[in-house]
Structure formats: C-alpha cells, structure tokens
Amino acid sequence: MNKRPEIEEIKARFPESYVRDEEFRGDISIVVRKERIFDIFKFLKEDENFLYDYLVDITCIDYLKLNEIERFAVVYHLYTHKNNSRIRIKALVPEKDTVISSVCSLWKGANWMEREVFDLFGIEFIGHPDLSRILTPDDFIGHPLRKDYPLKGRGERENFKVVK
C-alpha cells in the first residue's frame, strides 16, 4: 500500500527529525523529534500540495512507564481544506528538556491550546505571547495531568485562597 505523500516529504526534507510513522484506520501519525518542529509545520502549512491550514487540536501524552523513546509527546492534529485530509504529528519531548517551539505565529488558535498543555503537562512553548496557566488557579504548583502527579492532589483542595 502506498504511503501518503506527506510522510515521504517529511522523511526526505527532515531526515534528522523523522522517527517513524503509524497508520490506524486510514489516519496517519508521524512521530518526529522536537528540534525542527516549527519548520515541519511551516512546510506542511505553506506547501502548495498540502496546505494544512487548520490546526484542530494540540494535546500531550505522558509516556511514563510506557516504552517510548522520550517521556512526553506533544500531539498536533492538522486538517487541510484543500485535500480534505487529516494528519497527526507527534513531537517527542524529553523529560530533562521540556521545551518546544510555539506554533502561535502559524495558527493563532494555538494560543490557548498551548497554554492548556503548559498548564497540565508543564511543556514550555518558546515564542508563545502569554504562556500562563489557563485552567488551574494562578497560584497552583505542579502540572496535574502528568502521570506521576498524585490523583488526590497535594492538599490543593483543602488549602486555597478565599475571596473576602
């Protein structure tokens, strides 16, 4: 079965970033390293053949205890109106260096989604205009969707500021 042209293009243009690709029920995922992630998105968005103009979602996976190369993966879902097709990019982020470049300058909708990933997983997005917490309270400490965060918290639900 022929692979989708996006996979071949990314393999050819970013050989040092490409890790592997997966397909599940017709949807493809490309696992890449995080270093040139911005260039990959710029290519996918601006190349005449693809024109991935819509960023559907940004989310994150914590691979703690799951044999993955790195601990985290930031997952980007893209959609192209031109070809009516979808692609998923997983950017591997190591535990020691939880930094990745922001894609806000490509898609404005990335702003709040990156803030959510920062808030809940502690991934830092370089170049984000206002990287602050979006869901948890401003004085919250820690990133609660990491798999090593205790489910019942560290006393947040007993001790919090009361508005007077």
Added chain:
Amino acid sequence: MGIENLLKSNILVTTVDAVVNWGRKYSLWPMPMGTACCAIELMSTLASRYDMGRFGAERLSFSPRQADLMIVAGRVSIKMMPVVIRIWEEIPEPKWCIAMGACASSGGVFDTYTLVQGIDQFIPVDVYIPGCPPRPEGVLDALVKIQKLVEQDSIKKRK
C-alpha cells in the same frame, strides 16, 4: 359602638414570627449556583412538569442580594469555591443553603486534586439532596424541608 365587637369578628392575634415566617416560606427566592449537570435537573424542576412555583419558589434570583436560598447544583472546583463563598456572603440574612447532588454534598465520583470534597467544608449547608443527579422530586422534597426550617426561624434568635 364599642371596639370590642370589631375585635371579635375581624382581628386575629398571632406572633410576628409566625406571620413573617409564613410569608417567607412560601416566597423563597432561590439563587441557582448551577455549575454542572444538576443544574439541568434544577431547570426541569422549575419547568411546567414539576413546577417549583407550586411551592412559591419559582422566582430565581440571579442576584445574590435579593436571594434567600442558595441551591448549589453541581461540582465545585477549587477555583470556583472562592466565588461560591463570595456569592454566599453577598446573600443577606436570613439565608439557607441546599447542596444538590452527590458532587456538591461530598465530591461525588470526583475524588481528585481539583474538586472540593463537599461544600459544607466552607459554607453551612441546611439540606443535602442525594443522587447523581437527584430527581426533581428530590429537589421539591428539599424545598419543603427548607420551608420547615424557615418556620422555626425567629427574629429573636438573630442579632
């Protein structure tokens, strides 16, 4: 023509408490603190089929300053709880509170870092309604229980 004859046929003697509480209990103005799915059941209770208006509590007060009953319907997170406390304090005395559903009463299934495990840790709750979500009959039952509490209220007790 003595005033005694008029007294016999036109005047009832009672206490201020009885009259005030009688009026108050049939005209409760609930403040809906609807944060989740319980609020949908609360809306259903107010609508035509169950009709909370039959008990005199159909006028929801979206300003806490005119309310006298707060119905906390739904889960309250640690980010929301300061707001709930503030709204509770803005309600003038006398006031009553209903914790509607498992989440408001105890945290329910959400035994997690972000959810307050029962609003009674921070504000005084008069009536708890069990259920996830409770049926509208449960809300009406709680309202009748609040009315019984209103009956026991007294001007003397308050400062």
